[in-house]
Amino acid sequence: MKIQLYNTKTRTKETFEPLDPSHVKMYVCGPTVYDRAHLGNARPVLVFDMLNRLLRHSYPKVTYVRNFTDVDDRINETALNRKQAGAAGTLEELIAERSNETIGWYHADMDALGAMRPDAEPRATGYIAEMIAFIEALIADGHAYAAEGHALFAVESYAEYGKLSGRSVEDMIAGARVEVAPYKRNPMDFVLWKPSDDDLPGWDSPWGRGRPGWHIECSAMAHALLGKSFDIHGGGNDLMFPHHENEIAQSRCAGHDFAQVWMHNEMLQVEGKKMSKSLGNFFTVRDLLEQGVPGEVIRLVMLSTHYRKPMDWTEKKRAEAEKTLRKWYDIAGDVEAGPLDPRFLEAISDDLNTAGALTIMHELAAQNAGPELRTAMQFFGVMSESVPEWVTDAQADLSAFEALLGAARATAMETKDFAEVDRLKSALIAAGVEVRMSKAGVDLVAGPDFDAAKLEGLG
Numbered sequence: 005m006k007i008q009l010y011n012t013k014t015r016t017k018e019t020f021e022p023l024d025p026s027h028v029k030m031y032v033c034g035p036t037v038y039d040r041a042h043l044g045n046a047r048p049v050l051v052f053d054m055l056n057r058l059l060r061h062s063y064p065k066v067t068y069v070r071n072f073t074d075v076d077d078r079i080n081e082t083a084l085n086r087k088q089a090g091a092a093g094t095l096e097e098l099i100a101e102r103s104n105e106t107i108g109w110y111h112a113d114m115d116a117l118g119a120m121r122p123d124a125e126p127r128a129t130g131y132i133a134e135m136i137a138f139i140e141a142l143i144a145d146g147h148a149y150a151a152e153g154h155a156l157f158a159v160e161s162y163a164e165y166g167k168l169s170g171r172s173v174e175d176m177i178a179g180a181r182v183e184v185a186p187y188k189r190n191p192m193d194f195v196l197w198k199p200s201d202d203d204l205p206g207w208d209s210p211w212g213r214g215r216p217g218w219h220i221e222c223s224a225m226a227h228a229l230l231g232k233s234f235d236i237h238g239g240g241n242d243l244m245f246p247h248h249e250n251e252i253a254q255s256r257c258a259g260h261d262f263a264q265v266w267m268h269n270e271m272l273q274v275e276g277k278k279m280s281k282s283l284g285n286f287f288t289v290r291d292l293l294e295q296g297v298p299g300e301v302i303r304l305v306m307l308s309t310h311y312r313k314p315m316d317w318t319e320k321k322r323a324e325a326e327k328t329l330r331k332w333y334d335i336a337g338d339v340e341a342g343p344l345d346p347r348f349l350e351a352i353s354d355d356l357n358t359a360g361a362l363t364i365m366h367e368l369a370a371q372n373a374g375p376e377l378r379t380a381m382q383f384f385g386v387m388s389e390s391v392p393e394w395v396t397d398a399q400a401d402l403s404a405f406e407a408l409l410g411a412a413r414a415t416a417m418e419t420k421d422f423a424e425v426d427r428l429k430s431a432l433i434a435a436g437v438e439v440r441m442s443k444a445g446v447d448l449v450a451g452p453d454f455d456a457a458k459l460e461g462l463g
């Protein structure tokens with residue numbers, strides 16, 4: 005089946021033709037590891053995880069690279085604060101400790117969302133020599149220059165600058181966070197290397213002790229791990245300018261063909277509003293997981309909207325996704341995996357139409373097609389070997405209450421006193437349980453608002 009992908013570079017949906025069908029290569033800009041990932045950070049992870057799954061299904065070999073940016077003022081600040089508070093170790097050690105801690109959180113949180121780990125997760129600090137060599141070559145060819153301890157990219161040396169984001173240089177100057185500095189020949193020129201103070205991490209370079217700019221990190225790591233040309237480059241559309249524009253300028257001027265297809269996901273909102281600390285609607289993936297929202301539910305909600313549309317996280321969608329998944333695990337949890345529905349694959353292959361794929365899964369569920377549903381759920385990343393514990397635990401808890409309620413009813417039939425039955429029933433309903441009582445017995449099913457905590461002490 006042909007894969008269609010929307011290419012930002014050409015602004016059209018194209019049939020994907022890998023440079024080498026025996027080995028597909030993809031690079032996605034990863035996080036700056038200074039704190040817990042917020043919910044918006046999870047969107048590109050899940051979108052490109054679906055693409056990674058589709059590519060792996062369709063081609064014999066895929067190399068998926070996603071970097072960690074571990075050169076950052078916010079990491080340094082935390083490390084410095086810890087040092088001043090008396091933490092043991094050098095500043096460099098404390099910086100590494102902070103990065104390691106944050107990367108550990110990132111892995112735990114994204115694993116919980118069912119995201120497969122990329123094949124390589126390079127850290128910027130592991131590629132400083134490659135970055136220096138990259139910058140030296142740009143300077144040698146007249147695409148960059150050194151000034152006052154900095155190395156800067158000369159934007160005028162690349163005629164196609166601004167093409168990806170479709171901006172003119174005038175627009176970019178007017179709208180952008182362009183830093184005017186006396187050492188810049190042109191205000192649009194961007195930093196490849198900058199000097200470090202004594203209390204900041206730094207590496208020796210031909211331009212003095214310093215550290216790389218953010219953009220050169222991705223160009224150097226993509227080159228080191230994927231070569232001069234590769235298939236797909238992805239990231240959030242907030243990275244299109246200046247980050248991706250700068251990556252392209254550097255890499256093309258270094259003589260690299262670089263990425264063939266550029267893909268960008270739209271942003272995330274919460275209840276129709278931009279997520280921000282000032283609006284009080286800012287939360288991390290870990291916050292949701294700790295509130296008891298299962299990773300599978302977060303994943304299903306996040307992928308229910310096409311990646312090129314703004315995604316709105318709402319409480320209503322969360323509740324619906326939980327209800328859907330409980331139903332699907334009930335249908336597909338205990339069956340052998342069946343064939344992959346071609347309509348499901350067709351939807352995913354159509355520029356990652358995850359919403360369309362979900363429609364097919366709903367149809368399979370309605371037809372009680374457990375084996376086909378199970379396979380689709382596996383592909384979608386919401387079904388692993390076994391049904392998740394949040395589903396099985398709830399059902400295990402409930403079977404004890406089924407026995408309890410059944411016994412209370414049997415007693416009530418004799419005494420004609422139904423007070424205990426009513427008490428148990430209302431408590432179960434208050435905990436979000438659907439209570440089905442028939443002559444055959446008592447059947448309890450965890451509803452979308454099921455809250456196990458409310459059942460504690462009942463009985």
Ligand SMILES: [Zn+2]
Pocket residue numbers: 032033034222247251
């Ligand atoms: Zn990048």
